[in-house]
Amino acid sequence: MFSTRLPSSLVPSPLAAAVAARRARPGRLIDLTQSNPTTAGVAYPETLAAAWSNVAALRYAPDPRGLATARAAVADWHASVGDVIDADRLILTASTSEAYSHLFKLLCNPGDRVLVPCPSYPLFEHLAQLDAVAVDRYTFRDAGRWELDQADLRDRITPRTRALVVVSPNNPTGSVPSPAEWAALADACRAHRLALIVDEVFAAYPLAPGVDYVRTPRLDDVLTFRLNGLSKLVGLPQAKLGWIVVEGPDGLARQALEALELIADTYLSVSTPVQLAAPTLIADGAVVRTAIAARLRANLAHLMTRVAGTAVDVRMPEGGWSVVLRVPCVGEPDDLALALLARDVVVHPGYFYDLPHDGYLVLSLLAPEADMRAGLDVLCGLPLLQPA
Numbered sequence: 001m002f003s004t005r006l007p008s009s010l011v012p013s014p015l016a017a018a019v020a021a022r023r024a025r026p027g028r029l030i031d032l033t034q035s036n037p038t039t040a041g042v043a044y045p046e047t048l049a050a051a052w053s054n055v056a057a058l059r060y061a062p063d064p065r066g067l068a069t070a071r072a073a074v075a076d077w078h079a080s081v082g083d084v085i086d087a088d089r090l091i092l093t094a095s096t097s098e099a100y101s102h103l104f105k106l107l108c109n110p111g112d113r114v115l116v117p118c119p120s121y122p123l124f125e126h127l128a129q130l131d132a133v134a135v136d137r138y139t140f141r142d143a144g145r146w147e148l149d150q151a152d153l154r155d156r157i158t159p160r161t162r163a164l165v166v167v168s169p170n171n172p173t174g175s176v177p178s179p180a181e182w183a184a185l186a187d188a189c190r191a192h193r194l195a196l197i198v199d200e201v202f203a204a205y206p207l208a209p210g211v212d213y214v215r216t217p218r219l220d221d222v223l224t225f226r227l228n229g230l231s232k233l234v235g236l237p238q239a240k241l242g243w244i245v246v247e248g249p250d251g252l253a254r255q256a257l258e259a260l261e262l263i264a265d266t267y268l269s270v271s272t273p274v275q276l277a278a279p280t281l282i283a284d285g286a287v288v289r290t291a292i293a294a295r296l297r298a299n300l301a302h303l304m305t306r307v308a309g310t311a312v313d314v315r316m317p318e319g320g321w322s323v324v325l326r327v328p329c330v331g332e333p334d335d336l337a338l339a340l341l342a343r344d345v346v347v348h349p350g351y352f353y354d355l356p357h358d359g360y361l362v363l364s365l366l367a368p369e370a371d372m373r374a375g376l377d378v379l380c381g382l383p384l385l386q387p388a
C-alpha cells in the first residue's frame with residue numbers, strides 16, 4: 001500500500017521503547033540526549049515572541065525566494081561574522097531539513113545517490129529516502145581527532161553520486177575538516193562534478209579556544225550550497241526558518257537559484273509572520289545564542305574534569321552541541337545505555353550516529369548543568385568505567 005520511501009518498519013527500537021516506558025513513569029530522569037533548546041532552561045527575551053505580532057502579516061505577498069527584508073537580515077547576519085554574501089544568492093526555507101529536501105529535488109533523479117559523513121546525524125538517511133535518493137557514507141576515522149579517510153571517500157563515489165554533504169562542525173563529533181581535508185573534499189567534487197552541500201547549523205557554536213565562528217572555505221569553481229537556520233542560530237526550532245546560500249561558478253549558481261525558486265514556489269512553505277519577524281529574531285536571539293554557548297562550554301569543562309582518572313576518553317569537539325565519549329566495549333550495543341537508564345540517565349549509544357561499534361556514547365552538551373553533573377556522577381560511578 002505505502003511507498004518504499006518510508007522505513008520498512010515503524011516499530012521503535014528496543015532502546016527507544018525502554019526510554020519511552022521510563023519517561024512515562026514518574027521520578028527524576030536525567031536526559032543527556034536533550035537537544036531542544038527551548039526546554040533546556042535557557043532564558044528567552046520576550047521581544048522574540050512579540051516579533052510575531054505584526055499587522056503586516058495579514059497581507060499575503062509571497063516571494064518564493066523569501067521576502068527581501070528577511071533575506072537582507074540573513075545576509076547582514078552572515079556579514080556580521082565576516083561572511084559577506086549577496087542576499088540575492090539566498091533561498092529561504094521552512095527549516096534546514098526542508099533545505100536538504102529542496103536540494104535533493106534539485107540535484108537528484110530517483111535512485112541517484114548523495115554522500116553523507118559517517119559518523120553523523122541520523123536524519124540524512126530519512127530525508128534522502130523521502131526524496132527517493134540513496135545515501136552512501138564516507139568516513140571520518142577516530143584517530144583522537146576525526147580524520148577524513150580519503151581512500152574511503154574515493155571508493156564511495158559512484159556514477160550516480162550527485163552531491164557531497166559536509167557538516168561543519170559535525171553532529172555529533174563536533175569535528176571540523178582541516179584545510180587539507182577541505183581540499184580533498186573539494187577535489188572530489190571537481191573530479192566527479194558533485195555539488196557540495198555544507199551544513200553550517202553549528203558554525204556559530206565553536207568550542208575550540210580562540211575560534212569565534214567556524215568558517216567554510218570559499219570554492220569559486222564548485223557549485224556549493226551552505227545551509228543554516230534559526231533552529232540552532234537563535235535556539236528557535238519552532239520558528240521554522242532556514243536558508244540556503246548558493247555559491248560557485250556564476251552561470252551554474254544562477255541556474256540553481258532559478259530552479260530552487262521553482263521548487264520553493266511549488267510549496268511556498270515559509271510563513272509570512274516568521275519572515276517579517278526575522279530581523280528581530282536574528283538580532284534579539286543573539287542573547288539566546290550566547291547563553292547556549294556558555295552552557296555548552298561549562299558542560300564541556302565540567303566533563304573534562306569529571307572523567308579524569310576514569311576509563312572514559314573525551315573526543316574533544318571543535319564545535320556544536322554534543323560530545324562523543326570513548327568507553328570500554330561491553331556486551332550488546334545497548335547494554336551501557338540500558339545500564340544507565342536503569343539508573344535514571346538517558347544517553348545515546350554511538351551506533352545511533354553510525355559510530356563504528358558499541359564503545360562510544362554521545363552526550364548533549366545542552367543539558368542543564370545540574371543534570372550534566374548528576375548524570376556524569378552516575379556514569380563515572382559505573383564499575384565498568386573505573387580504571388583497571
Ligand SMILES: Cc1ncc(COP(=O)(O)O)c(C=O)c1O
Pocket residue numbers: 095096097098121167171199201228229230231232237242
Ligand atoms: C547537523 C544538523 N543539520 C540540520 C538539522 C535540522 O535543523 P532544522 O531544525 O533547521 O531542520 C539538525 C538538527 O538537529 C542538525 O543537527
